[in-house]
Amino acid sequence: MRRFVMICMALMAAVSVRAVDLKTGSFGVLLGQSQVEVVFDFSSVVIDGMTLDDFKSGGRVDEDYENWDDFEVFIKRRFIAGLNRYHAKIPGDIVFRFSGSPCRYTLKVIPAMMNIDGVYSVNFCLTDNDTGETAGTAYGSGDGGVFGCFSNLQGDGFEELGNDFAKFLIKQLRRAVQGKAM
Numbered sequence: 001m002r003r004f005v006m007i008c009m010a011l012m013a014a015v016s017v018r019a020v021d022l023k024t025g026s027f028g029v030l031l032g033q034s035q036v037e038v039v040f041d042f043s044s045v046v047i048d049g050m051t052l053d054d055f056k057s058g059g060r061v062d063e064d065y066e067n068w069d070d071f072e073v074f075i076k077r078r079f080i081a082g083l084n085r086y087h088a089k090i091p092g093d094i095v096f097r098f099s100g101s102p103c104r105y106t107l108k109v110i111p112a113m114m115n116i117d118g119v120y121s122v123n124f125c126l127t128d129n130d131t132g133e134t135a136g137t138a139y140g141s142g143d144g145g146v147f148g149c150f151s152n153l154q155g156d157g158f159e160e161l162g163n164d165f166a167k168f169l170i171k172q173l174r175r176a177v178q179g180k181a182m
Contacts, residue, residue, distance in 0.1 A: 020124070020161075020168035025136030027126055027169055028176025030105060035095045037103040037129075038083075040076055045111040062149040071151055078155045079109065082162020090166060091173040104129055118144030118153025122161060136172075140164055 030036060047055040056068050065071040076098065083096050096107070108125040121141040128135050142164065144157025 019142075020138050020140040020164045022168075022172070023123075023137040023139055025126070025134060026176070027136045027138070027172040028179070029126070029128070029135045030094060030169070031092055031173050031176045033092065033094055033104060035097060035101065035103050037100075037106045038076075038080065038096050038098055039106055039108050040072070040079075041108055041110045042072065045114060047114045048116050062151050064149055064151045074151065074155055075158050078159040079162040079165075082159035082164075083166050085163060086166035086170065090170055091177060102129070105135065114154055116150050116153075118146075118148075118150075118157050120144070120154065120157045120161070124165065138165075138168065140168075 042052055045052050050058075052068075060066050061068060061071045065074065080096060080098070087093070087095075097103075106127045106129055108127065110123040110125065111120060112123055113119070113121045119141075120143070121139070124136075124138040124140065126135045126137070127133070140161050142157055142160055144153035144155065144160070148156070
């Protein structure tokens with residue numbers, strides 16, 4: 001019985017693996033920055049096999065959100081909440097914000113896929129606003145849990161994604177610090 005429970009736990013852990021992985025460049029350029037603007041781009045998202053426009057044409061998002069705009073604000077807030085949970089551990093005390101003062105860098109969060117079961121995949125693009133060049137890109141995926149409606153599962157998922165991105169960023173910035181120390 002103990003062996004069966006251990007196998008089940010290992011399978012559950014394998015199924016719910018989530019992480020953020022570097023694709024190109026580096027996010028270490030954020031070392032020394034005090035704030036970074038966060039922008040979401042849902043223009044290419046596929047939701048349960050539908051484009052965003054097709055999904056919106058279906059009416060309500062789910063029983064919790066009548067329209068997409070309210071749901072989008074909810075998702076953004078959950079992502080920032082997850083990201084800011086690790087604020088004290090991110091080297092340099094970087095503040096992530098949606099708007100406000102001009103920032104040197106913008107982090108674009110680009111959801112690629114979301115589904116009713118809470119599964120998501122997201123691309124990240126860090127842009128230097130002074131030069132217009134892309135400093136780094138990354139990819140994240142995961143799931144938002146087991147129980148709840150679409151918005152609840154995606155909200156949980158995007159908060160986890162914020163946590164995962166913060167952990168990814170901590171590693172990137174530590175490598176940048178080590179690189180400068182050499």
